[in-house]
Amino acid sequence: MDHTKINLLVRLQHLDNQIESIVSLQKGLPEEITALDEDLAFTNRQIESRKKVADDHLKLRQKLHETINECKDKIRSFKEKQTLARNNKEYDALSKQIEYEEKEIAQAEIQLQDIAHAEQRAQEIQQKGRQLITENRYDEISEEMMPDDILQQQLEDLTRQLEQKREELEGIVIETAEDVDSLKKKVAAQRALITKEARRLLDKYDHLRSGTLQNAVVRLNRNACSGCNTRVPTNRHTMIVQGGFYLCESCGRIVVHERLFEEAEL
Ligand SMILES: [Zn+2]
Secondary structure, three states, X not given: OOHHHHHHHHHHHHHHHHXXXXXXXXXXXXXXXXXXXXXXXXXXXXXXXXXXXXHHHHHHHHHHHHHHHHHHHHHXXXXXXXXXXXOHHHHHHXXXXXXXXXXXXXXXXXXXXXXXXXXXXXXXXXXXXXXXXXOOOXXXXXXXXOOHHHHHHHHHHHHHHHHHHHHHHHHHHHHHHHHHHHHHHHHHHHHHHHHHHOHHHHHHHHHHOOOOOOOOEEEEEOOEEOOOOOEOOHHHHHHHHXXXXXXXXXXXXXXXXXXXXXXXXX
């Protein structure tokens, strides 16, 4: 049996393990950053939608006040005309127009009241939220219950946290970039070598690592596959000790003697 082929693969696993251990220095930072990013976007959307409602209310209010003023102007002018009316018919016609304008004013005032009520309701809901916060009952707080100032504070906190985490990650990436780079070059060279010498082993290795699994080649540990802890049949031990490999029947990993990893580090 040609044991040099498996040695080449163990060397590749050793290099990939080194990259993996450097990447693990990032301590879940990329995932944390993604989560913070999502929280921040969510908070931003809430703030934006409240701003939109406030803007819409403001515009509508201005428009309604304009309408009311226009109606009042018209009423004044109709009343002046009434003093000059030459007959009852003219006078009554103007009265009808005044009545119409008064109805318009009443309608606009109802709409203004509706806006005021909606805003008051929103404030009351936020007040309820503030109460729940002081009682630490966070899971009972709905989106609309979150008070404006706390939402704003949340936005600032998230922005700051995100910035810190990004800086931390960037620091690690910069610190380790050189090592990762040189390891990646070694991996590429090793893969090129194995492609020539032991194509099928490399395919097996890549197939095993195509999912989330990182360790395709593992040590024999206490007579078991150290990837899944399944016992390796006794009649295969000798071959492994002699520098061969065994494909774990349970997880499919390539099991080798510990010595091969020690040699791969040299
Ligand atoms: Zn196994």
